[in-house]
Amino acid sequence: MRGARGLHQIAAVLVLGWAVAGCDIAVDGHGGLDLHFASGRAQDEWTRSYQLAPGGRFELVNVNGKIEAEAAEGGALEIKAERVARGRSDEAAKELLGQIEMREEAGADRVRVEVRTPRVSFGGHEVRWTLRVPRGVHVDLRTVNGGVLLTGLDGEVRARATNGGIRGRSLVAASVDASVTNGGVDVEVASLAESGSISLESVNGGVGLALPSDAKADVNAQCVNGGISVSGLELAVVGEQSRRRIEGRLNGGGGRVTLKTVNGGVRLSALPPSAAR
Numbered sequence: 001m002r003g004a005r006g007l008h009q010i011a012a013v014l015v016l017g018w019a020v021a022g023c024d025i026a027v028d029g030h031g032g033l034d035l036h037f038a039s040g041r042a043q044d045e046w047t048r049s050y051q052l053a054p055g056g057r058f059e060l061v062n063v064n065g066k067i068e069a070e071a072a073e074g075g076a077l078e079i080k081a082e083r084v085a086r087g088r089s090d091e092a093a094k095e096l097l098g099q100i101e102m103r104e105e106a107g108a109d110r111v112r113v114e115v116r117t118p119r120v121s122f123g124g125h126e127v128r129w130t131l132r133v134p135r136g137v138h139v140d141l142r143t144v145n146g147g148v149l150l151t152g153l154d155g156e157v158r159a160r161a162t163n164g165g166i167r168g169r170s171l172v173a174a175s176v177d178a179s180v181t182n183g184g185v186d187v188e189v190a191s192l193a194e195s196g197s198i199s200l201e202s203v204n205g206g207v208g209l210a211l212p213s214d215a216k217a218d219v220n221a222q223c224v225n226g227g228i229s230v231s232g233l234e235l236a237v238v239g240e241q242s243r244r245r246i247e248g249r250l251n252g253g254g255g256r257v258t259l260k261t262v263n264g265g266v267r268l269s270a271l272p273p274s275a276a277r
Contacts, residue, residue, distance in 0.1 A: 039088070039089070040086060040087040040088055040089040040090045040091070040092050040093040040123070041084070041085070041086050041087075041090060041093050042084070042085045042086075042087075042090060042093035042094040042096070042097040043082065043083065043084045043085075043097070044083050044097060045080060045081065045082055045083070046080075046081040046083060046102055047078075047079065047080045047081070048078075048079050048104065048113075049076050049077065049078050049079075050076070050077045050079075050106055050111045051075055051076060051077075052075065052076075052077045052109070052111060052134060052137050053075060053109070053134075053136075053137075054134070054135060054136025054137065054155070055109065055136060055137075055138070055155075056108075056109045056110060056111070056137050056138070057109065057110045057111075057137070057138040057139070057140065058077055058110075058111050058112075058113075058131075058133065058137060058138070058139050058140070059110070059111070059112040059113070059139075059140040059141075060079075060112075060113050060114075060129065060131070060139075060140070060141050060142065061112075061113070061114040061115065061142050062115050062127055062129060062141075062142065062143040062144070062146065063115050063117050063127070063143070063144050063145070064117070064124070064125060064126040064127065064143075064144065064145045064146060065082075065126035065127040065128040065129065065143065065145070065146045066128055066129070066143070066146040066147045066148070066149070066164065067128075067129040067131070067141050067143055067146065067147075067148045067149070067159075068129065068130050068131065068148075068149045068151075069129075069131040069132075069133055069139060069141060069148075069149070069150050069151070069153060070131070070132060070133065070150075070151040070152055070153075071132075071133055071134075071135060071151065071152035071153050071154060072132035072133060072134060072135075073134075073135070074134060075134050076132075076134065077111065077131070077132070077133060077134055077137060078131070078132040079113070079129065079130070079131050079132075080129070080130045080131075081102070081115075081127050081128070081129050082127070082128040082129075082130075083097060083100055083125070083126075083127050084097075084125065084126050084127075084128070085097035085100070085123065085124070085125040086123040086124055086125070087122065087123035088122055088123065092122075092123065093123065096118065096120060096123060096125060097125070099117075099118040100115065100116075100117055100118070100125055100127065101115070101116035101117075102114075102115060102116075103115075103116060115127050126145075126146070128146075133153055133155070135154055135155075136154060136155050137155045138155040138156040138157070138158075139153065139155060139156075139157055139158065139159075140158040140159075141158070141159045141160070142159075142160040142161075143160075143161050143162075143164065144161070144162045144163065145162065145163045145164060146161065146163075146164045147161060147164035147165045147166065147167070147183065148161055148164070148165075148166045148167070148178075149167050149168075149169075150166070150167070150168040150169070150171060150187075151168075151169045151170060152169070152170045152171070152172070153168075153171055153172075153173055154171070154172040154173055155173060155174070156173060156174055156175045157171060157173045157175065157176045157177065157178070158177045158178075159177070159178045159179075160178075160179050160180075161179075161180045161181070161183060162180075162181045162182065163181065163182045163183065164180070164182075164183050165180060165183035165184045165185065165186070165205065166178045166179075166180055166183070166184075166185045166186075166187070167185075167186050167187070168186070168187035168188060168189070169188050170188060170190050171187065171188065171189045171190060172189075172190050172191045173189070173196070174193055174195075174196050174197075175196055175197045175198070176189065176197075176198045176199070176200070177197075177198075177199045178199070178200050178201070179199075179200075179201045179202070180201070180202045180203070180205055181202075181203045181204065182203065182204045182205065183202065183204070183205045184202060184205035184206045184207065184208070184264065185200045185201070185202050185205065185206075185207045185208070186206075186207075186208040187200060187208070187209050187210070188209075188210040188271060189209070189210070189211055189212075189215075189271075190212065190271065191212065192211060192212070192215045192216070192217060192254070192255050192257075193254075193255060194216050194254035194255055195254075195255060196254075196255035196256075197255055197256040197257075197258075198217075198255065198256070198257045198258070199256075199257075199258045200258070200259050200260070201258075201259075201260045201261065202260075202261040202262070202264055203261070203262045203263065204262065204263045204264065205261065205263070205264045206226070206261060206264035206265045206266070206267065207223075207259050207260065207261045207264065207265075207266050207267070208266075208267040208268075208269070209257065209259055209267070209268050209269070210268075210269045210270065210271045211233065211250070211257075211268070211269075211270065211271060212270070212271050213232060213233060213234075213270045213271070213273075214251060215233075215250055215251065215254070215255075216250060216251045216252055216253060216254025216255065217249070217250045217251075217253065217254050217255045217256070217257045218247075218248075218249055218250075218253045218254065218255070218256055218257065219235060219246070219247065219248050219249070219250060219257045219259070219268065220246075220247050220256075220257070220258050220259070221245070221246045221247075221258075221259040221260075221266045221268060222244065222245050222259070222260045222261075222266070223244050223245075223260070223261045223262070223264065223265060223266050224244065224261070224262045224263065225262065225263045225264070226244070226261060226263065226264045226265035226266065227243050227244065227265050227266075228243065228244065228245070228246050228265065228266040228267075228268075229265065229266070229267050229268070229269075230246070230268045230269070231267075231268075231269045231270065232269050232270030233250055233268060233269065233270050234250065234251070235248040235249070235250055235268070236248050236249045236250075
C-alpha cells in the first residue's frame with residue numbers, strides 16, 4: 001500500500017508539473033486561478049517620467065507581475081509597465097487589456113501609482129514593472145503575485161510581496177524593510193549606517209542577509225521551523241541563544257537588523273570585500 005501511495009503521489013506531482021508548463025496560469029488578483037488554455041494575447045507599454053529630488057518618495061501598488069527597480073543618475077524617475085492580458089481570443093485579450101486601470105498621483109515630493117485590475121472568469125493579466133530610481137529617492141513597492149528585484153538603491157527601501165521572492169543587490173539604504181508571505185528574502189547591503197535599520201521577514205521561505213565584515217549592527221534573528229547560520233562575521237552573542245534564536249552585536253553594535261521567518265532558515269553572512277562600500 002505504501003508503495004502504491006508513493007507512486008500516486010509522484011504521478012500527481014508529474015501531472016501538476018505538466019499542467020504548469022503546458023498552459024497559462026493566470027491570477028486574477030482576487031484569489032482565483034484560471035488553468036484553462038488562453039490562446040488570445042494582447043500587450044502594450046505604459047511609461048512615465050517624474051522629477052523627484054533626493055528625499056522624495058515613490059509608491060507602487062501592483063497586483064500581478066514582477067517589479068524591478070535599479071538606481072539611476074539624474075533627477076528623473078523613469079518607469080515602464082509592460083501590460084499583458086490573455087483571453088479566449090486576441091480580441092477578448094485586447095478588451096481585457098483596456099480594463100487595466102493605472103491610477104497615478106504626482107506631486108513635487110511624492111509619486112504614487114496603483115494598478116486596478118478587473119475581475120475575470122477566463123484568462124488573466126499581469127503588469128511587469130521596470131523602474132529607474134534617482135539616487136536618494138525612497139521607494140515603497142508592493143505586489144501580490146510576482147517577485148521584487150532591487151539593485152543599487154540608496155534611499156529608504158520598503159518592499160512587500162505575497163507570492164514571490166524579494167531580492168536586493170548592492171543596496172546602500174538608510175533602511176530596508178522587506179516582507180514576503182510565500183517566498184524568500186535575499187538581500188545584500190553594501191553599506192549600513194550606524195543609525196540604519198534592516199528588517200527582513202518571511203512566512204514561508206528563507207531569509208538571507210549579507211553585510212560588509214566591518215558593519216556595525218545589533219542583530220535579532222529568529223525562525224520557527226528551520227535554523228540560523230552566521231558566516232564570515234564576528235557576532236558577539238548577547239544572552240541565551242539557540243538554533244532558532246540569536247541576538248548579538250556586530251563590531252560593537254549599531255544599526256538594527258531584524259531577520260525573521262516561520263517556515264525556513266535564516267542566513268547572515270559577510271559580503272565579499274569587492275562588493276562592500
